Amino acid sequence: MKTQEVVVSFMADCRLRGLSHKTLMGYDQHTKTLIELSPKFPPKPDVIQVFLATLTPHNADAHYRTFRAVDNYGHKRFKTRNFMKSVTRPRVPKQIMPTISELDLNLLATYLQDAPLRDKAVMCLFVDTAIRKGEATNLKRKDIMEDRVIIHGKTGYRIAPISEFTKDLLLSLPAMTDGYVFHGRLGKPLGETGLYNIVKRYLKKIGYSGDKQFGPQLLRRSFGVFHLKDGGDLKSLSLILGHSNITTTANYYTPLLTEDVIQIHHKHTPGRVFEDAPKQ
Numbered sequence: 319m320k321t322q323e324v325v326v327s328f329m330a331d332c333r334l335r336g337l338s339h340k341t342l343m344g345y346d347q348h349t350k351t352l353i354e355l356s357p358k359f360p361p362k363p364d365v366i367q368v369f370l371a372t373l374t375p376h377n378a379d380a381h382y383r384t385f386r387a388v389d390n391y392g393h394k395r396f397k398t399r400n401f402m403k404s405v406t407r408p409r410v411p412k413q414i415m416p417t418i419s420e421l422d423l424n425l426l427a428t429y430l431q432d433a434p435l436r437d438k439a440v441m442c443l444f445v446d447t448a449i450r451k452g453e454a455t456n457l458k459r460k461d462i463m464e465d466r467v468i469i470h471g472k473t474g475y476r477i478a479p480i481s482e483f484t485k486d487l488l489l490s491l492p493a494m495t496d497g498y499v500f501h502g503r504l505g506k507p508l509g510e511t512g513l514y515n516i517v518k519r520y521l522k523k524i525g526y527s528g529d530k531q532f533g534p535q536l537l538r539r540s541f542g543v544f545h546l547k548d549g550g551d552l553k554s555l556s557l558i559l560g561h562s563n564i565t566t567t568a569n570y571y572t573p574l575l576t577e578d579v580i581q582i583h584h585k586h587t588p589g590r591v592f593e594d595a596p597k598q
Contacts, residue, residue: 319396321359325349328391336474338452348384359392360401367405378408417540418526425524433520439487440500440516444534446484448541448559451510451534458497462488471560478558542571 332345355365366385370378382405389402418426426445430438443449449457453469461468467480488499500508518532526532538559545555556567 363404375410442484444537447478448538
């Protein structure tokens with residue numbers, strides 16, 4: 319069987335399942351590589367293993383996950399053997415991604431007091447709901463409820479709680495015939511780049527310089543940290559963020575709570591016995 323045939327069927331299935339444009343682009347790029355590596359399907363595991371070893375860890379893992387998805391689809395749809403079972407998954411070093419501090423958050427609130435209405439609404443929405451920038455571009459006025467917003471994300475729609483202050487800001491924006499909430503200077507719906515630039519501008523205003531991380535994703539991560547530090551639980555956080563699996567939430571946000579872990583350690587470590595020991 320030709321790999322091209324499996325890939326075409328796989329991509330059609332992905333589009334029918336409504337996967338995001340970004341995910342489809344990644345799959346398209348990786349599956350083209352798979353066709354080049356092995357015109358016949360299923361490929362030999364050794365071919366895949368050698369190829370993955372030539373990539374950086376994160377890139378190798380991205381390809382691995384795509385190849386595994388194609389493998390599982392081919393096995394289910396065409397009864398082909400699973401070729402990825404004997405391929406070692408690349409080891410990706412863990413990284414602690416940057417977040418804003420409580421001081422940064424307070425500075426943002428100060429700077430936003432005199433900001434244009436649209437900019438204030440954009441920033442408050444990201445801070446208040448942890449919405450993704452792609453989801454924010456698709457937000458429409460009809461999706462804004464009394465105490466929640468309907469977010470159309472990559473796994474379908476979900477409900478996210480929203481504060482009354484943020485809701486009032488969003489509904490104070492000019493209502494346009496296209497129904498979208500955010501618009502640029504020419505009256506067209508604001509795209510992801512426009513939203514990114516707004517967030518970046520205000521993060522720079524407060525002096526934030528966190529390793530080139532300036533976009534809405536930074537505020538989304540920060541939401542997760544603040545939620546857990548203030549007593550929120552992983553289950554509710556997972557639902558708000560739109561994660562399909564609570565394990566994803568735990569794996570992603572637990573490393574970000576390093577400071578809390580250190581404080582707990584200082585309070586409860588048995589090593590305190592040495593501090594209390596009588597000096598010779």
